[in-house]
Amino acid sequence: MTGRVGRRTAVAVLTAVLAVGASGCGDGGGTASDTASKAASAAASVGSRAADALASATAEARRRLDSIRGGVDAKDDVKLGATGTDDRGRGTVTVTAHNTTDTEKSFAVQVDFRGSGGNLRDVVVVTVRDVPAGRSGTATARSTHKLSGTVKAEVGTAVRY
Incomplete structure (x- = not known):
C-alpha cells in the first residue's frame, strides 16, 4: 500500500472522530485528551479495517492467479x-x-x-x-x-x- 487514505476511508475517519467528540461533549466526564485519544483509536480502527480489506482482496487475487497451471x-x-x-x-x-x-x-x-x-x-x-x-x-x-x-x-x- 502507498500509505494514502482513500476518500471513503477519510469520510469514515471523520465520522468516527465527530461521533467520538460528540459523545464526549455532553456528559462532562471526559477531558479533551480523552476525546482525542478515543478519536485517534476510532480512526486507527477504520483505517486498519480498510487496509485489511485491501490486503485480503490482494491476497485472494494472488491465490486465484497462482492456482492456474x-x-x-x-x-x-x-x-x-x-x-x-x-x-x-x-x-x-x-x-x-x-x-x-x-x-x-x-x-x-x-x-x-x-x-x-x-x-x-x-x-x-x-x-x-x-x-x-x-x-x-x-x-x-x-x-x-x-x-x-x-x-x-x-x-x-x-x-x-
Missing part, C-alpha cells in the same frame, strides 16, 4: 475500457482479451482499481472464458465495494491458459 503472461493481449460505476456504486470496467493462439483459451485478469492519486483502492480477478483462436472475448470487472471519487482501472496481471 500452465498459464502464460498475456498482459499485452488484454485491454480495458473506460472505468464506470454500477447502480450500487461499485467500479466497473470492460476487459477485452485477444487470443493470439491457434486454439481456444481462457484468460484470468487481475484488475487494479486506483484512486486519482494512484493509491490502490481494490483488486479483483475476472475470467474471460473460452476465447476462440484468433478472436477476442470480454468480461466485466467489478470492484468488491463502492468506490467514490475518480477511479481508474489498470491491468495488474493477465494469464492465458
Whole structure:
C-alpha cells in the first residue's frame, strides 16, 4: 500500500472522530485528551479495517492467479475500457482479451482499481472464458465495494491458459 487514505476511508475517519467528540461533549466526564485519544483509536480502527480489506482482496487475487497451471503472461493481449460505476456504486470496467493462439483459451485478469492519486483502492480477478483462436472475448470487472471519487482501472496481471 502507498500509505494514502482513500476518500471513503477519510469520510469514515471523520465520522468516527465527530461521533467520538460528540459523545464526549455532553456528559462532562471526559477531558479533551480523552476525546482525542478515543478519536485517534476510532480512526486507527477504520483505517486498519480498510487496509485489511485491501490486503485480503490482494491476497485472494494472488491465490486465484497462482492456482492456474500452465498459464502464460498475456498482459499485452488484454485491454480495458473506460472505468464506470454500477447502480450500487461499485467500479466497473470492460476487459477485452485477444487470443493470439491457434486454439481456444481462457484468460484470468487481475484488475487494479486506483484512486486519482494512484493509491490502490481494490483488486479483483475476472475470467474471460473460452476465447476462440484468433478472436477476442470480454468480461466485466467489478470492484468488491463502492468506490467514490475518480477511479481508474489498470491491468495488474493477465494469464492465458
